[in-house]
Amino acid sequence: MLYLIGLGLSDVSDITVRGLDTVRKCKRVYLEAYTSILMAADQESLEKYYGREVILADRELVEGGSDDILAGAQTDDIAFLVVGDPLGATTHTDLILRARELNIPYNIIHNASVMNAVGACGLQLYNFGQTVSLVFFTDSWKPESFYDKVLENRQLGLHTLLLLDIKVKEQSIENMARGRLIYEPPRYMSIATAAQQMLEIEESRKEGAYGPETPCIGVSRLGAPTQAFRADTLEQLAEYDAGEPLHSLIILGNRVHDLETDFIAAFAPDQERLRKAIKDDAQNFKKPEPPIVNMYDD
Amino acid sequence: MLYLIGLGLSDVSDITVRGLDTVRKCKRVYLEAYTSILMAADQESLEKYYGREVILADRELVEGGSDDILAGAQTDDIAFLVVGDPLGATTHTDLILRARELNIPYNIIHNASVMNAVGACGLQLYNFGQTVSLVFFTDSWKPESFYDKVLENRQLGLHTLLLLDIKVKEQSIENMARGRLIYEPPRYMSIATAAQQMLEIEESRKEGAYGPETPCIGVSRLGAPTQAFRADTLEQLAEYDAGEPLHSLIILGNRVHDLETDFIAAFAPDQERLRKAIKDDAQNFKKPEPPIVNMYDD
Numbered sequence: 238m239l240y241l242i243g244l245g246l247s248d249v250s251d252i253t254v255r256g257l258d259t260v261r262k263c264k265r266v267y268l269e270a271y272t273s274i275l276m277a278a279d280q281e282s283l284e285k286y287y288g289r290e291v292i293l294a295d296r297e298l299v300e301g302g303s304d305d306i307l308a309g310a311q312t313d314d315i316a317f318l319v320v321g322d323p324l325g326a327t328t329h330t331d332l333i334l335r336a337r338e339l340n341i342p343y344n345i346i347h348n349a350s351v352m353n354a355v356g357a358c359g360l361q362l363y364n365f366g367q368t369v370s371l372v373f374f375t376d377s378w379k380p381e382s383f384y385d386k387v388l389e390n391r392q393l394g395l396h397t398l399l400l401l402d403i404k405v406k407e408q409s410i411e412n413m414a415r416g417r418l419i420y421e422p423p424r425y426m427s428i429a430t431a432a433q434q435m436l437e438i439e440e441s442r443k444e445g446a447y448g449p450e451t452p453c454i455g456v457s458r459l460g461a462p463t464q465a466f467r468a469d470t471l472e473q474l475a476e477y478d479a480g481e482p483l484h485s486l487i488i489l490g491n492r493v494h495d496l497e498t499d500f501i502a503a504f505a506p507d508q509e510r511l512r513k514a515i516k517d518d519a520q521n522f523k524k525p526e527p528p529i530v531n532m533y534d535d
Numbered sequence: 536m537l538y539l540i541g542l543g544l545s546d547v548s549d550i551t552v553r554g555l556d557t558v559r560k561c562k563r564v565y566l567e568a569y570t571s572i573l574m575a576a577d578q579e580s581l582e583k584y585y586g587r588e589v590i591l592a593d594r595e596l597v598e599g600g601s602d603d604i605l606a607g608a609q610t611d612d613i614a615f616l617v618v619g620d621p622l623g624a625t626t627h628t629d630l631i632l633r634a635r636e637l638n639i640p641y642n643i644i645h646n647a648s649v650m651n652a653v654g655a656c657g658l659q660l661y662n663f664g665q666t667v668s669l670v671f672f673t674d675s676w677k678p679e680s681f682y683d684k685v686l687e688n689r690q691l692g693l694h695t696l697l698l699l700d701i702k703v704k705e706q707s708i709e710n711m712a713r714g715r716l717i718y719e720p721p722r723y724m725s726i727a728t729a730a731q732q733m734l735e736i737e738e739s740r741k742e743g744a745y746g747p748e749t750p751c752i753g754v755s756r757l758g759a760p761t762q763a764f765r766a767d768t769l770e771q772l773a774e775y776d777a778g779e780p781l782h783s784l785i786i787l788g789n790r791v792h793d794l795e796t797d798f799i800a801a802f803a804p805d806q807e808r809l810r811k812a813i814k815d816d817a818q819n820f821k822k823p824e825p826p827i828v829n830m831y832d833d
Contacts, residue, residue, distance in 0.1 A: 246645065250553040253543060253646070257552055322647060324654030330798050333657075337801065345655050347544065347647030347758055348551070349620060352660050354645040356622030359631075362650050363666050367693055370661075389691050395665055460645055500628050503635065 241323035243348025246460025263316040273320035325350030359500030366390030388446035394492035401426035425482030428455035432475035466504040539621035541646025544758025561614035571618035623648030657798030664688030686744035692790035699724035723780030726753035730773035764802040
């Protein structure tokens with residue numbers, strides 16, 4: 238049996254009781270270690286907590302060598318641990334499809350992921366549109382497909398959760414060209430970088446998906462004891478130092494419920510600025526008024 | 536301290552280790568018992584598992600008498616247990632706002648909820664639009680606001696998760712009129728009822744948000760050992776007996792990724808019918824072609 242087990246967001250003890258019992262009975266335990274990190278735990282602390290060896294699974298092992306992971310899983314129990322939920326932000330459907338081909342049964346043990354735990358900021362999950370990824374820009378590569386998706390959500394009045402890029406075990410172009418297996422230090426996109434990149438694209442696109450005054454929430458270390466929310470305009474968040482990773486960013490929709498506003502106001506360094514930004518933003522994306530018809534005119 | 540603790544979806548052991556440790560040290564433990572149910576556990580089994588008394592909190596207690604729940608929480612630890620995640624499908628921000636007013640600190644212990652665990656069906660969470668609720672129709676009350684939201688999602692090619700109505704501790708109109716505190720047996724909307732109601736509204740609206748041939752996934756008992764997915768057309772699901780609650784329904788968007796199709800095909804009673812429905816549906820919501828301009832014509 239292949240068990241895909243969500244670890245939740247931060248601490249070793251964020252695993253479910255059922256998940257922990259399952260890990261402890263598995264023959265081999267893999268940890269997916271390239272799309273996210275468990276903020277308050279590392280391989281060593283997990284091994285100690287589980288009392289089992291934990292094998293780090295990087296992208297090559299999962300995408301290229303998944304048969305190594307699945308070896309013997311027709312009869313043995315194998316655990317594949319994923320930060321958050323196994324089918325949350327990053328899905329591992331390809332691993333499951335491969336297991337199916339090999340007639341290996343699988344079982345998913347769910348957990349919280351950023352996709353639902355973000356409700357902790359006080360915005361209703363119902364009022365979110367599609368979730369969007371934002372990758373690190375380079376001088377020559379500034380993918381802006383996120384812009385259209387944010388615009389689609391904003392036109393419907395919906396909030397947008399932006400998941401920010403994580404670069405783990407990446408090679409520099411020079412090292413890659415020379416075939417040197419030297420990896421750069423991991424990089425995690427900050428709220429400030431995300432906000433700056435977004436403003437840069439709005440400046441070139443000028444379609445008004447959002448602007449410097451758009452109300453947003455910076456989310457840092459969601460689910461960890463040091464978790465923080467910061468409710469402010471996009472422009473202000475572009476200057477905000479949120480500290481240690483992981484970060485996410487929420488662009489508010491323009492039909493914020495009063496209960497949402499009251500809740501997030503506690504996360505604003507300047508409540509008045511936030512409330513004004515929300516109020517002003519409500520004027521955007523108005524549908525044109527129907528023409529006035531004079532009923533007495535014919 | 537007020538602890539809002541997610542219980543996950545099905546079994547007593549779906550609570551996180553941190554959640555369980557917290558429950559066991561709390562002075563009073565409340566279970567929110569009116570918006571969802573833990574499928575494989577009841578009050579008694581929870582009490583046995585925790586070794587603590589569990590107080591059922593119905594809507595009146597939470598919305599009207601939250602100060603009873605919060606009494607003493609400035610100094611004592613109080614647990615408020617919620618099926619799924621405390622801020623998932625049903626948010627308890629009002630309880631947190633009240634705690635803030637009373638200067639009671641709070642802490643959220645997250646868990647899986649239907650909003651993220653639904654990824655188990657193989658559709659990418661990124662490709663979902665806003666989540667929608669569907670309530671039981673009566674002869675005189677058929678709220679159709681869900682229709683506009685499904686249409687908005689479908690126009691963007693996005694999937695829609697429909698959360699289906701749960702009626703717990705409801706009075707009949709007659710008993711309410713006579714002031715008799717007699718409650719109807721709990722009712723949980725089935726996939727078939729949801730599909731029938733949706734088809735009824737499309738028949739009257741005729742705006743083509745979806746139709747009998749639209750591909751959908753029926754989700755039953757998500758996260759439980761008897762969990763099942765059924766991928767078929769809406770019309771077929773209107774006849775589908777999915778068994779015990781809880782059920783949800785997903786209306787597919789019309790830009791289904793090949794990997795998604797391959798994954799959900801395993802849940803189809805008729806793979807050919809499903810693949811045809813997905814292929815045909817891709818023709819809907821096409822933007823009009825731009826007019827052909829003859830460059831040699833002036």
